[in-house]
Amino acid sequence: MVCAIPHHPLFLFLLLFLLPFSIVARTNGTVDVGTSITANNKDTPWLSPEGVFAFGFKPLEEKNLFLLSIWYHQIPDQTIVWYGYDGVPVSIGSKLDLTVDRGLVLSDPQGNELWKSLTILDNVAYGFMNDTGNFVLVRSDSVNLWESFKNPTDTMLPTQIMESGGVIFSRLSETNFSQGRFQFRLLQDGNLVLNTRDITTNFAYDAYYISGTYDPSNLSNSGYRVIFDDTGFMYILTRNNRRIDLTPRSMLFPATENFHRATLNFDGVFTQYYYPKTFDNGTKWTPIWSQPDNICVDIRGTEGSGACGFNSICKLNDYKRPDCKCPRGYSLLDPNNTYGSCKPNFAQGCLENDINSAEAIYDFETLIDTDWPTSDYEQLVPATETQCKRSCINDCFCAVAILRGDSCWKKKLPLSNGREDSVVNGKAFMKFRKSNLLLLQPPPRTLPSPPVPETKKNQGTLILVGSVLLGSSVFINFVLIGAVCLGFFLIYHKKSIESHHGNHSAVETNLRCFTYKELVEATNGFKEELGSGAFGIVYKGAIQMGSRVVAVKKLDRVVQEKEKEFKTEVNVIGQTHHKNLVRLLGFCDEGQHRMLVYEFMSNGTLASFLFGKTKPSWNQRTQIALGIARGLVYLHEECSTQIIHCDIKPQNILLDDCYNARISDFGLAKLLMLNQSKINTATIRGTKGYVAAEWFNSNPITAKVDVYSYGVLLLEIISCRKSVSDLEVGEEEKVILTDWACDCFQEGKLDTLVENDMEALNDWKRLERFLMVAIWCIQEDPSLRPTMRKVTQMLEGVVEVDVPPCPSQFSFTS
Ligand SMILES: *[C@@H]1O[C@H](CO)[C@@H](O)[C@H](O)[C@H]1NC(C)=O
Ligand SMILES: *[C@@H]1O[C@H](CO)[C@@H](O)[C@H](O)[C@H]1NC(C)=O
Ligand SMILES: *[C@@H]1O[C@H](CO)[C@@H](O)[C@H](O)[C@H]1NC(C)=O
Ligand SMILES: *[C@@H]1O[C@H](CO)[C@@H](O)[C@H](O)[C@H]1NC(C)=O
Ligand SMILES: *[C@@H]1O[C@H](CO)[C@@H](O)[C@H](O)[C@H]1NC(C)=O
Ligand SMILES: *[C@@H]1O[C@H](CO)[C@@H](O)[C@H](O)[C@H]1NC(C)=O
Numbered sequence: 001m002v003c004a005i006p007h008h009p010l011f012l013f014l015l016l017f018l019l020p021f022s023i024v025a026r027t028n029g030t031v032d033v034g035t036s037i038t039a040n041n042k043d044t045p046w047l048s049p050e051g052v053f054a055f056g057f058k059p060l061e062e063k064n065l066f067l068l069s070i071w072y073h074q075i076p077d078q079t080i081v082w083y084g085y086d087g088v089p090v091s092i093g094s095k096l097d098l099t100v101d102r103g104l105v106l107s108d109p110q111g112n113e114l115w116k117s118l119t120i121l122d123n124v125a126y127g128f129m130n131d132t133g134n135f136v137l138v139r140s141d142s143v144n145l146w147e148s149f150k151n152p153t154d155t156m157l158p159t160q161i162m163e164s165g166g167v168i169f170s171r172l173s174e175t176n177f178s179q180g181r182f183q184f185r186l187l188q189d190g191n192l193v194l195n196t197r198d199i200t201t202n203f204a205y206d207a208y209y210i211s212g213t214y215d216p217s218n219l220s221n222s223g224y225r226v227i228f229d230d231t232g233f234m235y236i237l238t239r240n241n242r243r244i245d246l247t248p249r250s251m252l253f254p255a256t257e258n259f260h261r262a263t264l265n266f267d268g269v270f271t272q273y274y275y276p277k278t279f280d281n282g283t284k285w286t287p288i289w290s291q292p293d294n295i296c297v298d299i300r301g302t303e304g305s306g307a308c309g310f311n312s313i314c315k316l317n318d319y320k321r322p323d324c325k326c327p328r329g330y331s332l333l334d335p336n337n338t339y340g341s342c343k344p345n346f347a348q349g350c351l352e353n354d355i356n357s358a359e360a361i362y363d364f365e366t367l368i369d370t371d372w373p374t375s376d377y378e379q380l381v382p383a384t385e386t387q388c389k390r391s392c393i394n395d396c397f398c399a400v401a402i403l404r405g406d407s408c409w410k411k412k413l414p415l416s417n418g419r420e421d422s423v424v425n426g427k428a429f430m431k432f433r434k435s436n437l438l439l440l441q442p443p444p445r446t447l448p449s450p451p452v453p454e455t456k457k458n459q460g461t462l463i464l465v466g467s468v469l470l471g472s473s474v475f476i477n478f479v480l481i482g483a484v485c486l487g488f489f490l491i492y493h494k495k496s497i498e499s500h501h502g503n504h505s506a507v508e509t510n511l512r513c514f515t516y517k518e519l520v521e522a523t524n525g526f527k528e529e530l531g532s533g534a535f536g537i538v539y540k541g542a543i544q545m546g547s548r549v550v551a552v553k554k555l556d557r558v559v560q561e562k563e564k565e566f567k568t569e570v571n572v573i574g575q576t577h578h579k580n581l582v583r584l585l586g587f588c589d590e591g592q593h594r595m596l597v598y599e600f601m602s603n604g605t606l607a608s609f610l611f612g613k614t615k616p617s618w619n620q621r622t623q624i625a626l627g628i629a630r631g632l633v634y635l636h637e638e639c640s641t642q643i644i645h646c647d648i649k650p651q652n653i654l655l656d657d658c659y660n661a662r663i664s665d666f667g668l669a670k671l672l673m674l675n676q677s678k679i680n681t682a683t684i685r686g687t688k689g690y691v692a693a694e695w696f697n698s699n700p701i702t703a704k705v706d707v708y709s710y711g712v713l714l715l716e717i718i719s720c721r722k723s724v725s726d727l728e729v730g731e732e733e734k735v736i737l738t739d740w741a742c743d744c745f746q747e748g749k750l751d752t753l754v755e756n757d758m759e760a761l762n763d764w765k766r767l768e769r770f771l772m773v774a775i776w777c778i779q780e781d782p783s784l785r786p787t788m789r790k791v792t793q794m795l796e797g798v799v800e801v802d803v804p805p806c807p808s809q810f811s812f813t814s
Contacts, residue, residue, distance in 0.1 A: 027051075031127035036097040039066035039090055047073060048131040052259075053081075055129050057094070060175075065089040067177060068096060068106055068115075070135060070148055072259060075279055080177075081133055081155045081261055082148045085115040087177025098127050103137045103146050117146045119511055120571050132230075133157040153177075155263045156234075158255050162186050162226040165642045171266040173337060181304075182268035188637050188703060189787055190214040190222025192236055192246075194270055194291060196304045201579070202638070203630075204789075206301030206798075209270075209292040211236055213244055216783050232260045234272060247272060251288055261285070267322050267339060268295050268307055287319075295322050296419040302374050302798070306417035309333070309341030313370060313418040327400075327418075328365040329432025341414070346433035348413055350396035358393050364429040371402050371424040372415035383408035389429050401429045511574040512586035516593045518543075523552050531605075533651070535668055540600065543585075549600040550585060554593075555668075566594065572641045573667035580631030582654055582664040601662055603655035606717075610650055615720050618759040620659060622766065625717045626795055627661035628653055632710060632788040635666055636703040643667050644701070648709035649690045649723075650716060689723035689737075693780050704782035707791065711777025715741045718760075718770055719753050738778050742806040745771055770795060775804040 029049040037043040037056050045056025054073035057066035058080060067089050070082040085106055093109030103117035103124050117137060118124075125140040134157075137146040149160045152168045162168075163186070170182035181196050183204065192211035197204045213223035213236050223236040223244065232255035234246040253260075253274040262272040271290035276283060292298040295307045296314035307314040308324035317323050326332060326342035333341045380391060388408035392401035395410065402409045404426030520526070523541035530538045536556035542549050566589060573584045573596075588595040603609070606624065609616055628648075635643040645652075646669040654662045692708035694701060712723045715737050723737045734740045744753040750767055754760045760767050773794045779785050786794065793799045 029129045029131070031098055031129065033098050033100050033124055033126060035127075036095055038096075039092055039094040045073070046127070046129045046135075048129045048133075050131045052131045053129060053133045055135050057090070057096070060089055062089070064092040066092065066094065070129075070133060072133075072261075072275075075259065075275060075283070076281070077275075077285070079261065079275075079285065081157060082135075082151075083153050083177050084117075086179065087153065087171065088114075089177075090114065098124070098137075100124050103127075117151075119574055120567055121513065122567075132159045134160070154265075155261050156226075156228050157262075158228050158232055158260050159230050160228050164188055164190070164224045165637060165640070166226070167638070168264050170264045170268060173266050173339070180266055182264055182266075184264045184270050185637075186223065186226050186236075187214075187789075188642055189216075190219070190224060190238070192223060192226060194264075194268065196268065196299065196301070196306075198304070204638075205304040208268075208295065208299040208301075211244070211246075213238065219783070228260075228262060231255050232258065232274070234262060246289070248289055253288065265321070268299075269321055290320060293320070294421065297421050297423055300373060300417055304416065305341060305414070306419070308339055308418060309337075310414035310416055311342040311344070311418065312340075313367070313420050315420040327367065327430045327432075329430070344399075344413070344432075348399065358396075361434055362393050362431050363434040364389060364393070364431055367420065367428040367430055369422055369424045369426070370418070370420045370428040371426060372400065372411055372418045372428075374417055375411040375413075375415045376409045377412050378410040380408040380410070382406040385427075392429060392431060399431060401431075403427050403429070511570065511584065512597075514543075514586050514588045514595070514597060516588055516590045516595075519552055519588050519595055519597070522550065522597075526552075526554070531651075533665060535665070541597075543597070551598045551600050553596045553598065555595065569667060570596070572639075572643065576634070576639050576643070576667070578631055578634040578638075580627045580661055580663060581634065581666065582662045598664070601654035601656050601664075603657065603659055605651050606653035606655060606661065607650035609655055609659075610716060610720050611722060615757065618754075618757055618763060618767075621717045621720075622770065622795075624653075624655075624659070624661040625714055625770065626792070628663060628713065629710065629788055629792045629795060631661065631663040632706055633792055635663070636706070636788050642703065644669060644703050645706050645709075646701075647690075648706050648713055650713060653713075692782065694782055699782060702782060703788070704785050707777050707785040707788060708782075710788070710791065711774045711785070712738060714770060714774040714777065718767070718774065719755070720757075738807075741771065742775060745775060746806060766797075769797065769801050772801045772804050775806065776801070778807055779804070780807045 027047045027049065029047070031046050035046075037045065039057035041059055043056065045054035047054050051073055053070055055070045056068075058069045058071055058078070059066055067080065067087070068084040069080045072079045072081065084104070090106065091109060094114070095107050095109075095111075097105045097107070099105050100123060101118075101121045103122070104115075104127070105113060105117075106115040107113050122145050123139055124137050124145060126138055128136050128138060130136065132149075134147055134149040136144045136148075139145050149157075152160070152162070152166075154168055154171055156162065156168065165186065165188055167183055167185040170180040172178045172180040179199070181199055183195050183197055184192075185195070185204075186192050191207075191214045192209075193207035194209040195204050195207045211223065215221035220240040221238055221242070224239050225237040226234065226246070227237055228234045232247070232253060233251065236244040236246065238244065253276075257278070258274040258276050260272065260274050262270065264270045269290050269292070272288045273285040274288055275285050294316050296316050299306045305312070307322045311330055312324045312326055314322045314324055322339075324339050329346060330342040330344050332338065333343045377397065380388065383391070383403070383406060385403055388401050388403045391408065392398035392410055397412050398410045399413045399415060400411050402411065404424075514522075519541065522543050523539045526537075526539045528540040530540050530551055532538065533553075536554040539552045539554070540549065541552045570584070570587050570589075577583070582601060583599045584596060585599060586597040588597070610621075632645070632648070635645060643666050645663065645666045647665060648663075652663065652665045654664050656662055690709040690712050692705045693699070694705060715721075716723055719737065719741065721734070721737055725731075725735055725737070727735055733743065741753060744750060750764070750771065751761055753771070754767065773786075773791055776794075777785055777791065790799070794801045
């Protein structure tokens, strides 16, 4: 009897029924330190108490690949809401450990560490998978050390908050979780924006959605948080606690009865969705609202390809999402990415000598309501359809001509922001090569360009027919074009592999914790002094068996008791990665020995470069000015915690091997400010000639203090003069650079300001623009100063610069 029971079908049925249930019942969401899971389809993920969310390895469609992620566990879709390790899939046998000192640690099957949640050592007590979808690492004193909600990927969930400066990235495609081209950001100025970006440098292009929650006249009206509350509503909260709804008030899907998520889709549309908790087979995530209204026409910046890739045409579908297609004569650069760029299937340009017979070679496809609004190079007015077409066909630069009314715009490759929409209200004449080669090309998009086996036979016949009918030259052309396309493809492929590699190493690098002894050895007993600053002395050293030269900064003023703050600040600095910042490599924190180890900059400070014997070239100076501005945009708006530098001056800008400007000493202000009053701080931070007025009055210290200092620095870069120079007879008016520069500007004496620097004077427009930007930056009223992002755009000439008022002359008293 005893032996018989296990074979009883009812028992087996009960066992099967109870087994999954008992696993769910055993979890209370807590994950003990020392627990691990392996990517193998067998290990149970870490479940939240109610089992709504799971954290673990989610098998991907591709066999034996898994994604470290959090997903909605109960619903059939098992929708992924967060992913680790930058969305890179891992192979079977990879392991996730919950460790005491680094929190979550992901390693490959060979045991090599791939990713970890904490960049500096700490003391984790346990992990917790909350039913809200937030996975947290908790220290024994109940402080949350890490939260998935604070490190979002492409999705926000109810109870999640995005702070000022926060950002989420789209995926690259539906199935590739790497960071894509689109961003959803809450800027420091209070605006919530959607924008495209350059994928390699993260440079943000113009926004295609702006919430308008920035009030320059009264900052307390500006936004500073995006809140997704527990009832399923999303809104922007302003500093004076006003609520600006994102979710429409009429939303009828309360979170008690529905699951929610808000995702920046891979195609750039941000959407909030609901999913009834009483789901059945056919239930799907349904949109509640989305932004922008029409991504195809709302993206219109001069840089970047638009919603689709270059030369592609975007059309909004019934779900308010973009579809992309290549025009006739063009095909996808990457056949697997229908949202990517299109390449012409024929040689474009002016290389051929058959320009005379252009009309015999080329023809047009007429596209209704289609346009590529940027990319113009000529405009013909008035022009008829015939004139417009003729002008384009005989112009080897012309890729497409647009006719609207009696205006004809000629456009060149690559074409960007392509759209098909009734708002265009015009016709496009797309030029393509008429030769019968096109018959041999597969129709765009439906077939991948390397022919698939089934159609091979068919094409073979066509090639044969084509070559017989048209003679061998056409056939040779075809072979050549094929070879060229293959070449392009290989180059492209190689590039994408390389760029992926690049990203990778950046992710894995971490701060190293040095012992005091190691640094004594590295610096040969602190022998060679490189300089000294507000924080202490900087020494030259070498690590990694002498192979890597470093600069070791001995901090002598950090408040000793602030153990935790030191770690936090160092961690914040360690997470910054930008080509215009000096990179922190590691630190030492042993009793009174506190040191920071930076990469070594071979070309010294900007001060010695600018004020040295020979005047550097204007072109080099403008590049340096732009570099510093970009570095500051990053510190103010793009890194995870806003960093105000507080001491921008040429001594704190270093030059690397290629004379790129690199900002140093950032992130240290907080270490010194602890326990100190503002006036006190001002005597330490900030340097005479570079400090903004608000250090001395009651205005709050914001990122605008850096803008002021940057303005002074920009004047120094323009004029190669120090902000406060020594008094010389006959030059009294030049002593305070800010005053003198304003005088020169008002009197139109730019040549005096640059001391007849011919290179600068020949670049008058830019010189004038730079000077005006500098004067905007040094306005006494912080709200009149632009943000660093605006400064960058003005310097680049992307946005107009208004004529600035000269600031009331603020003389320094100290
Ligand atoms: C979960 O259970 C563990 C032991 O089984 C216990 O230590 C922990 O406090 C529980 N956590 C919660 C949130 O109830
Ligand atoms: C889970 O999240 C809710 C909502 O944010 C919070 O109130 C609760 O304290 C969290 N639970 C734990 C154990 O952290
Ligand atoms: C995702 O895209 C990147 C960039 O194109 C590529 O390097 C990577 O291999 C892709 N990942 C997957 C899983 O296909
Ligand atoms: C800013 O606006 C709030 C109301 O929105 C108002 O109470 C406050 O006085 C204003 N502050 C200034 C400086 O105008
Ligand atoms: C789910 O769908 C399948 C096929 O689509 C159907 O056979 C099955 O009965 C459905 N189940 C429920 C619970 O509706
Ligand atoms: C396209 O995807 C298929 C299957 O995922 C893959 O085998 C092929 O190499 C991909 N082609 C390119 C050009 O990436």
